[in-house]
Amino acid sequence: MKYIKEIALYIGLPLIFIAMMAFRNANHQTMIENIQKDSHDKGFAVVELFTSEGCWSCPPADELIAKLQQGNNNKQLYIMAFHVDYWDHQGWKDRFSQADFTERQKQYASWLRLNNIYTPQLIVNGRTEMVGSEEGAVLGSISAALRETSAQPLSLNAEQAGRELKITYSGAVPNKKAHILVALVQKNASSQVSAGENAGKQLTHVQIVRRLQQQEAKEQGVITLSLPEDFQKNGWEVIAFVQHKNTGAITQAAKLEW
Template identity: 35%
Template sequence: MNLLLPVLSLALLLSGPIALGAELLRFSSGAAPTPVLELFTSQGCSSCPPADRWLSRLREHPQLWQGLIPLAFHVDYWDRLGWPDPFANPAHSARQRGYARSSASRSVYTPGFILAGREWRGWFRGEPLDLPSGAEVGTLTLRLDGDSLRLAFDASATAPAGLIAHVARLGFGLHTRVSRGENAGSLLTHDFVVLSLQQIAARTPNRWITRLPHEPRGERQAIVAWLSAPGDLAPYQAVGGWLPRQRPGAR
């Protein structure tokens, strides 16, 4: 009998993200809330490229996915300046305005950062990213089989009623040559770009099912999901991880 095989199997089970066969992926959060860092940005904003480059460096953050989930929401309200951002979405602008209405942010501007549901201005002062910690709320698990996605939340505390799930597909290594507007002549590169975003109500308590839309853009992609209480934009718990690299010609 080969005693090494059970040891290897146990190591794989304890390693966090799990790939079973060619299709099935599973990612699980810890019990404490995973901090989500949201950047509201635009290719039509001349002060945004430095923030975009800083966010891209978080690809190498030692706590990526397990202790930090960055998201880049491209807004559309600067498109009128002469360059329509190809990743902009009115829903992203509405999300940022929602933070301002709830007083989580003082105003609507780019680049603008929200960390764990609250405005974060440390980037402008050159401060290190100080990740918040919170009491345990429960574990969020994401399972992806092809384009079929399931979320399950096992609460370790009294969770808000009617939790809503959000699922985002992120693109990395996205390049755009800008020909007009404030960044005319620049070649911009983006990571953590929200390419698609779904909001899902639970079918049964703390269980959500959806299909992930096809979105081919990017040299690499990741999947992120987070929960929020009704009427509250702040992520309650979040989970994410890398998607397998697509084979050339694969769809």
Template identity: 40%
Template sequence: MNFRPFPAALALALLLASPAGAGELRQRPTAVLELFTSQGCSSCPAADALLTELGSRDEIIALAYHVDYWDYVGWPDTFGAKAHSDHQRNYAASWGSSRIFTPQLVVNGTEAVVGSRRQEVDIAVQNASLSVPVALSEGGGMLKVSIGPRPGLRAAVVWLVTYIERADVDIERGENRGKRLAYTQIVTGRQVLGMWEPATGATLTLPLAEVLDDGATGAAILVQEERRGLPGRILGAASYQR
């Protein structure tokens, strides 16, 4: 399988914070948390902070998708992207709904809660589980991905999701005007790597220099079902952070 790098997505190098040392691998998560958030949303900072807290736990892979549909209030989100808004809309469509909102937290692709309501989030995380093992190993500038078999399940898509570990942003306009806000696990791109077959599993080898280009400091591998071309249940996940 040929790997194609993401197109350029961000130019915010002065805001990035990259940890030194060897890469950190997270390989046995029970939950993937996808937060749909915006710098222009006054109710989002509490959810952003909660995601940062949860993302420090070994059993959780946290991803923040900054949407663009709040940009009209006067502050274009520095990480906002139409693709992120479309991803959220696709989740809603897969559940037979047209309603989207921020801050919305999707847990393992199956359940959505208000991302700032700690009790709801805690219950959803406690009940979450992932059934497909995803193992990562780093060496020689390469990232090897091994996804185990799980007969009886349906075939699923293997996604590569890149992110920035942290950025601090001064909000100059809009509902959060005058605030300096910290964001973590900021998604910079999504790309299909291939298909996972439950009878045989899958193995991929990716060049880290291409995975972590355009300022990204981490990457998550997600194994996710699709329904009618829309996102479904996440079966397995792992992450690498530089």
């Protein structure tokens, strides 16, 4: 009888684990669906993922923001993936990586009083950071941001002139201690990685930041972005947001899709 109980316990533990995982996944899926709902009268969430094609632990974080972006109807959810360049020495150069994005992540380390930078790191509204692949923490932080009071609306307009994009904005709260930043975002791309920690993998990406420009936050103004050679009107968007220079807190945001 003793051995029968031990066998039952041995078999039961994996079943309990499977049941717990299924419950967790179902809960996370419900959270994703709630985040994706249109919510004009609630807060906003600016989600910044620092990632790299050369980092073996980054694909799960890329997959998580892809889940959030797919079927998203929430106009106040702003997702950006910044590909950093400090993994490029590992044998594979990420074609989306930029040194400026590494510097942005270092600035966050200063703002948030962190001892180092890492990937995948995810930051919400410039205030909260976490490992980008930890679904519970990521979804909880985004949900909390969306429950906050709405900010003053920010309006955008874009006009292409040759290889430049002129972004006109209005509605920003004037603040000498804040910047307005404008990001040109490619919504989807993929890479076949042939070296480094992800050698042999086909990686898919969403919301890739290709250009980022900033200036002092005035009530209205114009920011010009140079366009990448592969730019097309379809499959790209502009995200603008106001960020405090001293704390990194993001107080307003808007996006414009073609």
